[in-house]
Amino acid sequence: MAKAYSNKINKIRSFALALIFVGFVIMYAGIFFRENPIVMLIFISLGMIALMFSMVVYFWIGMLSTKAVIVNCPNCEKPTKILGRVDMCMHCREPLTLDPDLEGREFSEDYNKKKNKSDNEPVNK
Ligand SMILES: [Zn+2]
Numbered sequence: 834m835a836k837a838y839s840n841k842i843n844k845i846r847s848f849a850l851a852l853i854f855v856g857f858v859i860m861y862a863g864i865f866f867r868e869n870p871i872v873m874l875i876f877i878s879l880g881m882i883a884l885m886f887s888m889v890v891y892f893w894i895g896m897l898s899t900k901a902v903i904v905n906c907p908n909c910e911k912p913t914k915i916l917g918r919v920d921m922c923m924h925c926r927e928p929l930t931l932d933p934d935l936e937g938r939e940f941s942e943d944y945n946k947k948k949n950k951s952d953n954e955p956v957n958k
Contacts, residue, residue, distance in 0.1 A: 840923045841916045842894060842901065849890035856883030902931060917945040 863876025901914035908927035914920075919930045919940060928940035935944055 839926065840913070840921045842897060842914055843923055845890060845894050845897070849887045849894065852883050852887035852890060856880045856887065859883060904929065919944045 857880065860877050860880030863873045863880065866872040866876060897916060898914060901916045903912050903914055905911070906913050906922040906925060906927055906929065908922060909925040911922075911924045913923045913929070915929055915931055918932045919928060919935060919942065921928055921940075930936060930944075932944070
């Protein structure tokens with residue numbers, strides 16, 4: 834399984850950044866419909882929605898950050914935020930866990946899924 838994991842807060846943050854970018858691109862595309870004010874207005878509105886949505890996502894990151902646990906990474910010794918049962922170090926991508934039961938197990942984001950039937954079994958084979 835060659836799936837790339839990354840720190841959740843970083844992941845959401847890059848998503849919000851991408852939304853801002855998309856919002857500006859949509860608004861910019863509206864300029865090409867100058868002759869048609871209604872189409873231009875639709876493009877600008879869509880761009881505004883994307884920008885507002887990214888602000889909501891940024892606000893959400895702020896909420897998540899208050900719930901995240903700040904620990905010092907055992908590998909690079911820098912402080913990092915953990916969200917959920919398992920997460921990765923923001924700096925060195927070292928897998929970290931807050932659950933002692935998962936200590937030493939193979940890293941899997943499946944541990945964060947609460948509805949998992951066998952919660953303590955490693956799912957990735
Ligand atoms: Zn680290």
